[in-house]
Each structure stands twice: as structure tokens, then as C-alpha cells.
């Protein structure tokens with residue numbers, strides 16, 4: 068059993084110090100004798116500890132949470148791949164890390180070049196014409212994109228009120244649509260887990276501004292009829308948006324711009340290995356076709372011969388959506404990743420991501436339910452419906468995995484699969500770690516029959532046991548209470 072970590076103040080011992088100094092050979096001056104009273108802290112509340120006390124406290128805290136440097140993290144849709152440490156090294160170069168966003172433009176040419184070139188790589192990867200790297204997350208990229216769609220129809224003098232969204236889509240899609248003042252209309256999936264073309268056709272008319280599609284969709288399945296879908300939308304004057312969160316599955320194999328997508332958001336913190344989780348910064352660039360370029364947020368980074376500059380002179384822009392130019396530090400890491408991989412390396416990333424997901428799917432389909440038989444791309448969706456007869460639910464399976472130091476897959480999403488387990492291993496896992504996970508999942512399926520109680524009680528050996536999540540969100544109480552043994 069891992070012990071919960073105490074507050075650093077509770078380790079404090081009067082007089083304990085993190086240093087030893089030689090004996091004084093000059094008269095001692097007390098702080099009160101040399102520092103004016105108003106600057107002295109009267110309440111002596113700093114903890115008194117040795118260096119090793121401090122080190123152990125923070126190291127212990129750092130390992131209580133699960134993270135990708137500690138173990139397998141197959142959280143579907145989130146692409147929790149290992150983040151190469153060379154990205155961190157590059158982002159800490161003095162000349163990049165110590166820039167100030169208000170420096171004169173001629174002193175930050177290298178930074179602008181990096182932003183510009185990263186934008187060009189993303190445009191090339193997705194087959195688009197122009198881009199803004201400003202949005203700080205995929206969700207903000209969506210909002211920015213839909214605001215541009217809105218402005219596009221405003222400029223055309225067309226009044227459109229709806230945005231179509233498949234029922235398998237991520238929750239941020241309808242949220243972005245609603246925030247931009249559109250009505251979101253849900254489109255049903257068919258029995259193969261793909262968008263139902265008849266339903267789409269019926270829903271599409273001159274009041275529809277666009278369809279927001281995720282491809283491969285959140286079931287990990289490729290929307291094979293994407294050309295037909297694009298034609299259907301464009302015939303009605305509507306646009307086609309790609310939620311590019313699943314880009315990790317086809318880098319270098321498929322270019323969304325080439326099959327009719329008009330705008331695409333990227334998640335640099337997923338596909339391009341800048342760390343995420345824990346609320347850290349991300350980046351959700353939005354790339355567009357020519358027809359949407361005038362509406363990009365200001366400023367746009369431009370190149371004129373060998374000079375880079377911020378272009379603010381854009382009369383049709385939707386305006387500003389981020390402070391300065393977004394999360395520059397994240398761009399450095401994504402840029403480093405792309406340069407380290409090269410074109411061939413990026414292709415291999417996707418190949419391995421897809422092979423890994425299909426390996427897990429194939430190995431587990433005898434033990435869990437498989438709602439859709441199709442070969443998947445970078446993630447597979449299973450279900451634990453057949454464990455229900457033993458009183459076991461997907462939540463119990465997920466909690467049991469924590470006992471073995473593995474992060475749980477995404478559960479109960481996509482919403483159209485009951486008892487869903489959405490598993491995205493990513494390309495950075497070896498066959499050994501996949502096998503270890505597969506064996507654990509098989510063991511858990513067996514435990515459901517033999518000893519369901521161990522699953523109902525799980526997690527059994529984590530610092531915090533199963534939480535009452537509903538109560539935790541209704542009665543928020545973050546006060547620290549020392550544990551009584």
C-alpha cells in the first residue's frame with residue numbers, strides 16, 4: 068500500500084535546516100537589526116526541514132499520480148504518447164525560452180521563422196493553404212474555426228443557422244458550435260459505426276453552415292465515404308470541418324484537404340508529442356483552405372523575402388483569440404518532433420500506432436465485446452457488456468487496472484457504445500508493454516467471473532481508493548484532513 072503524502076509543514080522540526088555553515092567569525096547580525104520591521108514576516112510559518120526531507124517529499128508527490136513516463140497510458144482519443152526529452156531540451160534554449168513577447172520584431176526573427184515553418188509543415192501534412200497557430204487547445208481551434216465559418220457566410224450574405232455533428236463526436240464539438248451561436252444538429256451513425264449518409268442527406272439544406280466530422284471517428288473507424296460526404300455538403304454550399312484530433316493515425320498517408328475538408332484543427336499536444344494532461348498548455352492550430360484565409364485571427368505570421376512579420380492588416384479577420392501568439396513553448400516542442408521524425412518518420416509513427424491498436428483489438432476480442440468488426444486505425448473500442456452478468460461494469464474494469472500501475476482507457480465514450488472501453492496504445496509502446504496490458508485485461512475478465520468483488524472494490528492498492536465522484540463534484544471540499552491510522 069502506497070502511503071498518502073503529508074503536507075510539507077507536518078514534517079517540520081524546529082531548528083532543522085537544509086544546510087550547514089562554518090562557525091561565524093564575525094559578529095552576528097540578527098535580521099531584525101538590519102531589515103526594517105515592515106519587511107520582516109512576523110508569522111514564522113516556513114517549514115524547517117533538511118534537504119533530504121524536501122527531496123523525498125516532492126519525489127513522493129511526483130509519483131503518486133500516473134504519468135506516461137511512469138507507465139502505460141492507453142487513454143483513448145487523447146494520444147498519450149511518450150514525449151521525447153529532446154523536445155524539452157530545445158524548448159529550454161536560452162534564445163527561445165527567454166524571449167519577451169513585446170520584443171521588437173527584428174529581434175525575434177528566429178522565433179517567427181519557427182512559427183512560420185511549423186505552420187507550413189502542418190499545412191503540408193493536411194493538404195491545406197493557410198493556418199493560425201494561435202488557439203491554445205483543440206477545443207479553442209474548433210471555436211476559432213466555427214467563428215471563421217460564421218464570418219464566411221456573413222460575408223456571402225447567407226443566413227445559415229445549423230452545424231451538423233455525428234452522434235459519435237467529442238463533447239467539445241457541440242460546445243464550440245453552441246458558443247459560436249449555431250444550433251448543433253446530431254446525425255446518427257449506421258450499424259457499421261460510420262456516419263449515416265441518408266440521415267446526413269436529409270439533414271443538409273441551405274440552413275446548414277457545416278458538418279464537423281472526426282476522421283477516423285471516435286470509434287477509431289475511417290469514414291470511407293468521405294468524398295461523397297464532401298460532395299453532399301458542398302452541393303448545398305455548406306463547408307466541411309475536420310476535427311483533427313485523430314491525425315496520429317494517417318500522417319503521410321492521407322491529406323484531409325485533398326478529399327474536400329475546408330478546415331482542420333490539429334492538437335499539437337496529441338499528435339506532435341508536446342506533453343499534456345494535468346492542465347498544462349497545449350496548442351490547437353486551425354488550418355484552412357484559401358476560401359477561409361481572409362478570416363484567420365490576427366496576427367498572421369508572414370514571410371517577405373527573408374523577413375518574418377506579424378500581419379495585422381486583415382479587414383475580414385475574426386479578430387484576436389489569444390494573448391500575443393499562443394503557446395510558443397508548445398510550438399518549439401512540436402517543431403522539434405517533426406524535424407526529428409522527418410517525413411518518413413511521421414509515416415512510421417502512424418503505421419505503428421495503427422498496428423498497435425489492431426494488435427490489442429485482435430487479442431482481446433475473445434474476452435470483451437467488439438461492437439464494430441472493422442479493422443480500426445489508431446484506437447479500438449471494446450465493451451464490457453458481457454461482464455454485466457457477473458455484476459461487473461466497465462468502471463470496475465478501469466479501476467482494477469489502476470491496481471497494476473496502468474492508466475485506464477477512456478470509458479463510457481463514445482456515447483453510442485454501452486460500457487465502452489476506448490483503447491489508444493499509441494506508437495511509442497513496445498510489444499512487451501502491449502502484451503502486459505493484454506494479459507492484464509484477460510486476467511480481469513477472468514476475475515469478473517471468479518472474484519467479482521475484487522473488481523467492485525478496486526482500486527485496492529492505490530494511494531486513494533475509489534472516489535464517490537458524484538459527491539466529490541457536488542460537495543467540493545478541498546481542505547486537508549490528516550489521516551488517522
Ligand SMILES: *Cc1c(COP(=O)(O)O)cnc(C)c1O
Pocket residue numbers: 144145204205206207237239240281285310312313334349351
Ligand atoms: C481531444 C479531442 C478534442 C479536444 O481537444 P483539446 O485539445 O483537448 O481541447 C476534440 N475532439 C476529439 C476527437 C478529441 O479527441
